[in-house]
Amino acid sequence: MGAASCSIAMMSVTVRTGVPREPGAPWRTAAASSILLCARVNRGCFSRGRWRHGKTNHSQPTGQISFTSARTTLATRVNPQLATRAIIMPLAHSQLGELVTALAAKQPTPGGGVAAAVAAAIGAAAARMSAAYTTRKKDVESGAAVTAQELIAELDAVASTALAEADADEAAYADLQRSWKDAEMAAEEKATIEATALAVPVRMVELCHKSIRSVVAFLPVCNPNITSDAKVGIHILAGAARAAYQTALVNKPPPETLSHLKALMRDAAAAEAALLDLEE
Numbered sequence: 689m690g691a692a693s694c695s696i697a698m699m700s701v702t703v704r705t706g707v708p709r710e711p712g713a714p715w716r717t718a719a720a721s722s723i724l725l726c727a728r729v730n731r732g733c734f735s736r737g738r739w740r741h742g743k744t745n746h747s748q749p750t751g752q753i754s755f756t757s758a759r760t761t762l763a764t765r766v767n768p769q770l771a772t773r774a775i776i777m778p779l780a781h782s783q784l785g786e787l788v789t790a791l792a793a794k795q796p797t798p799g800g801g802v803a804a805a806v807a808a809a810i811g812a813a814a815a816r817m818s819a820a821y822t823t824r825k826k827d828v829e830s831g832a833a834v835t836a837q838e839l840i841a842e843l844d845a846v847a848s849t850a851l852a853e854a855d856a857d858e859a860a861y862a863d864l865q866r867s868w869k870d871a872e873m874a875a876e877e878k879a880t881i882e883a884t885a886l887a888v889p890v891r892m893v894e895l896c897h898k899s900i901r902s903v904v905a906f907l908p909v910c911n912p913n914i915t916s917d918a919k920v921g922i923h924i925l926a927g928a929a930r931a932a933y934q935t936a937l938v939n940k941p942p943p944e945t946l947s948h949l950k951a952l953m954r955d956a957a958a959a960e961a962a963l964l965d966l967e968e
Contacts, residue, residue: 796865801857801889804931808896809850811928815903815921816843822911832909839906843921846899850928853892857935860885886939890949892932896925897952904959919963926960929953 790798822836863881867873903922910918933953941949
């Protein structure tokens with residue numbers, strides 16, 4: 689099995705294919721799904737607009753490469769047949785600094801939905817750390833470690849889901865743009881696209897609310913030396929929920945969905961307010 693690898697800053701990717709590589713096309717593969725993430729750079733890297741493979745330097749006249757274009761370039765170099773499709777590498781494997789730059793850029797995506805989802809993942813990670821530190825011998829003896837391990841498993845899933853939702857938000861917005869430009873698109877397809885675009889931020893609000901409640905319930909048994917990190921996680925998750933809520937509003941939720949979201953937001957706000965204790 690042939691193998692090649694590359695990296696974009698902190699991201700490492702291994703491409704494997706059973707198809708022999710053609711001369712001058714070391715990144716060709718049969719399917720985008722054959723991309724496997726690896727822990728370190730093996731033989732090649734993507735740097736300053738150049739593809740390096742072994743001792744061969746495949747120059748690309750790309751100039752300054754943006755966060756989105758770099759992800760798109762990688763995917764289409766892996767499979768040139770996919771060049772006409774909106775395929776980009778997952779956000780979970782991108783460098784944070786590049787994401788921040790991309791969010792600030794004058795371009796449709798990544799946008800608010802992505803910002804909300806990434807914030808939720810960061811909030812979950814911060815809270816998870818507090819659980820990881822609640823596994824001391826005394827925590828095992830008191831039973832707190834069991835609760836901590838349960839929260840760790842939950843928040844690991846939350847972070848992973850949130851990053852997946854970031855990619856889903858980008859895809860949903862791309863479909864929305866397509867629906868606005870396609871005058872011949874069937875009404876049913878447009879309705880499906882609009883429903884999908886709304887569903888992503890709604891799921892994010894629900895995910896953040898559930899996570900907040902789980903971390904709040906954990907606070908009484910949390911290692912007292914690190915409860916501030918659990919609270920930081922709650923505040924970030926609450927902010928992510930507010931951001932996702934605003935994204936949902938843009939997508940015009942029906943009355944019942946809006947009522948559901950408002951109830952979740954009120955409960956999350958109450959949980960956060962109790963931690964802040966701002967009343968004199």
